[in-house]
Amino acid sequence: MAEIMTSFVSKTHNFQPEFEAAPIYSNASPNEALGDHHRSDAYLACDDEIPTIDYSLLLSHDSEQRSIALELLGHACEEYGFFYLVNHTIQDDALKNVFKGVSNYFDPTTIDERRIYSKKGSSDKIRWGLTANDGENREYLKVIAHPQDEAASSKPTISLSKIVEEYNKEMRKIVAGLAKAVSTNLGFDENYIENAFNMNSGFDVMAMNLYPPNTKAKGAVGLPNHTDPGFVVTLMQDVNGGLQILTHKGKWINVYIPHHAILIQLGDHLEILTNGKYKSHVHRVIVNNNKVQRISIVTLHGPSLDKFIVPATEFVDDENPQNYIGMTYKESLEANGGIEIDVQSSLDQIKLV
Numbered sequence: 111m112a113e114i115m116t117s118f119v120s121k122t123h124n125f126q127p128e129f130e131a132a133p134i135y136s137n138a139s140p141n142e143a144l145g146d147h148h149r150s151d152a153y154l155a156c157d158d159e160i161p162t163i164d165y166s167l168l169l170s171h172d173s174e175q176r177s178i179a180l181e182l183l184g185h186a187c188e189e190y191g192f193f194y195l196v197n198h199t200i201q202d203d204a205l206k207n208v209f210k211g212v213s214n215y216f217d218p219t220t221i222d223e224r225r226i227y228s229k230k231g232s233s234d235k236i237r238w239g240l241t242a243n244d245g246e247n248r249e250y251l252k253v254i255a256h257p258q259d260e261a262a263s264s265k266p267t268i269s270l271s272k273i274v275e276e277y278n279k280e281m282r283k284i285v286a287g288l289a290k291a292v293s294t295n296l297g298f299d300e301n302y303i304e305n306a307f308n309m310n311s312g313f314d315v316m317a318m319n320l321y322p323p324n325t326k327a328k329g330a331v332g333l334p335n336h337t338d339p340g341f342v343v344t345l346m347q348d349v350n351g352g353l354q355i356l357t358h359k360g361k362w363i364n365v366y367i368p369h370h371a372i373l374i375q376l377g378d379h380l381e382i383l384t385n386g387k388y389k390s391h392v393h394r395v396i397v398n399n400n401k402v403q404r405i406s407i408v409t410l411h412g413p414s415l416d417k418f419i420v421p422a423t424e425f426v427d428d429e430n431p432q433n434y435i436g437m438t439y440k441e442s443l444e445a446n447g448g449i450e451i452d453v454q455s456s457l458d459q460i461k462l463v
């Protein structure tokens with residue numbers, strides 16, 4: 111591992127002059143990070159459309175507009191499990207600043223300051239990692255963004271902590287709105303998800319990922335196949351390139367997030383709560399065609415750690431037997447041998463079939 115890290119580090123130290131720097135949160139358009147060289151056939155995915163949901167219409171006072179938006183959301187949740195959210199409440203300038211701050215944090219010359227957050231023990235509250243091998247090529251930092259008492263022991267530099275706090279505050283408002291809309295779609299009162307997950311004390315982990323350009327990667331894969339735990343995952347990126355999602359129908363599709371949109375992915379615990387009606391989905395990052403580095407900011411918005419999550423009785427009957435066992439969110443984060451801050455999926459331990 112040390113060897114791998116050293117070789118990556120020595121390269122990252124001088125990668126700035128060697129490749130075209132990615133614009134920080136520019137007007138991202140399809141293929142922005144992609145090089146024009148020959149595309150590899152491995153990890154091919156298609157460009158099928160991904161549903162777009164208008165956040166402002168989900169909250170509209172015009173009941174007809176609202177019910178159309180809710181119907182589209184229901185379709186996206188059931189048939190896809192992911193969608194682009196547009197017309198949300200985070201300002202463009204705020205996002206630019208977040209990406210600038212995260213990019214500065216990953217300055218290759220200050221890597222030793224980040225290294226202190228490498229894995230130490232089971233009570234770690236902050237996690238840094240750098241991997242460059244044929245299974246993963248990524249530098250990342252994971253911090254607890256909520257609740258406040260947990261976040262207090264999960265702070266990197268002062269400037270990044272401020273960015274995390276502000277960003278999460280804004281994103282939580284959007285997630286709360288989504289929780290209401292999803293609750294309504296499921297046939298409950300609008301506070302249903304909030305209560306079922308105790309979102310007020312929800313455990314949110316923010317993962318900041320930096321993927322090197324293909325010239326610096328040790329293989330094609332930025333991040334291997336996985337699903338994510340929690341209610342929903344919010345994802346923003348500075349440039350397009352490399353995120354692929356496996357649809358419920360078994361097709362890999364490329365994600366091209368429209369400028370200023372947020373990619374919303376449903377998490378494992380919404381799947382458990384709804385007994386599989388709304389499913390999480392496998393996704394991965396492929397870097398082999400990326401000409402420039404890419405940064406993604408990914409927040410896993412989870413239930414509170416002590417909340418016991420089990421399929422709701424409304425989704426279980428003779429035709430739909432219970433498909434998942436119940437456990438607390440904390441237990442599920444630890445079920446695969448991980449610890450809370452790793453926010454690893456353990457759906458394979460929780461699924462009954």
Ligand SMILES: O=C(O)CCC(=O)C(=O)O
Pocket residue numbers: 317319333338345353393394395406408
């Ligand atoms: O960087 C990306 O696009 C995806 C990252 C991701 O899936 C994760 O951090 O869980």
Ligand SMILES: [Fe+2]
Pocket residue numbers: 336337338393
């Ligand atoms: Fe993920």
